[in-house]
Amino acid sequence: MPIIRPGMKKPPPGFEVVNDRLEELEEKMKIAIQVESNGVVGRTTQSRRKRPREEDEEEEGEAPIPPLWQIALINHERTRYVYDCFVKERSIPLEVLKYCEEMHFIDGGLLRRWRLPGYEKLCCTACGTPGAAALASSTIARFSHRNKEEGKSAKAQSETAVCICRVPPEQRRDKSFYACSVCGCKGCASSSGVIEKS
Numbered sequence: 001m002p003i004i005r006p007g008m009k010k011p012p013p014g015f016e017v018v019n020d021r022l023e024e025l026e027e028k029m030k031i032a033i034q035v036e037s038n039g040v041v042g043r044t045t046q047s048r049r050k051r052p053r054e055e056d057e058e059e060e061g062e063a064p065i066p067p068l069w070q071i072a073l074i075n076h077e078r079t080r081y082v083y084d085c086f087v088k089e090r091s092i093p094l095e096v097l098k099y100c101e102e103m104h105f106i107d108g109g110l111l112r113r114w115r116l117p118g119y120e121k122l123c124c125t126a127c128g129t130p131g132a133a134a135l136a137s138s139t140i141a142r143f144s145h146r147n148k149e150e151g152k153s154a155k156a157q158s159e160t161a162v163c164i165c166r167v168p169p170e171q172r173r174d175k176s177f178y179a180c181s182v183c184g185c186k187g188c189a190s191s192s193g194v195i196e197k198s
Contacts, residue, residue, distance in 0.1 A: 003105065012095040018082055022105055025078040032074055036067035069184030072124050076183075079106040083114060123185035127163035165189070 003023050004011060011019075082105070086097045101108040109125040122128045164177055165185040179186050 008103065009099070012093070012099050014092045014096045015099065017091050018085055018096065018100070021081055022078060022100075025074055025081070029071065029074045029078075032067055032070040036071060066184065068182075069179070072183035072185075075107055076110070076123055079110050082106050083111060118190050120190045121188045122190075123165060123180070123188040124183040126182050127165055127180060127185060127188065130162055 003019065003026050082092070082097060082100050085092045086094070097111075100106045101111060107125065110122065110128075113119045113122050113125065113128045119128055163180055163182065163185075164172065164174065165180040165183075165188050168189045169187060
């Protein structure tokens with residue numbers, strides 16, 4: 001199905017540059033949304049116990065990717081594609097970028113965040129908003145803590161904390177982190193936005 005349907009606003013000149021790729025990604029998104037209804041659950045941390053070699057040989061493939069992670073990945077991919085066409089390649093005019101945002105072909109919030117210093121590699125808008133992704137992560141963490149004091153501190157920090165994927169790997173306390181529980185990002189911290197002390 002074409003991305004431009006009858007009754008929609010006519011696209012500006014230059015839209016044909018990104019149209020084919022957006023249609024491909026729209027088809028991928030439809031498939032991901034259909035799979036999402038099956039409710040596959042993935043892992044967000046690495047196993048701390050070592051498995052015997054027989055089990056490792058049996059599991060040749062990786063763990064299934066949760067469908068919501070796939071949806072977030074496709075959303076990021078199509079927004080990044082249009083953004084790169086505008087900023088890096090300069091193959092589309094500003095009118096096409098605004099049109100894609102207005103018609104919701106791309107994520108406008110993510111687009112605005114990428115323009116800010118320190119957010120150039122941001123994976124999704126939930127991870128860039130203090131408290132949004134952290135609330136989901138801390139809710140899971142709060143119930144997994146055996147020590148009640150740690151659970152209380154996780155609850156108190158959930159309103160101001162950022163998502164774990166925004167923290168550089170060398171600064172993470174939790175070394176068993178596998179991927180963000182919201183979008184599956186394994187790390188989107190930008191070092192260019194951080195002021196380094198000499």
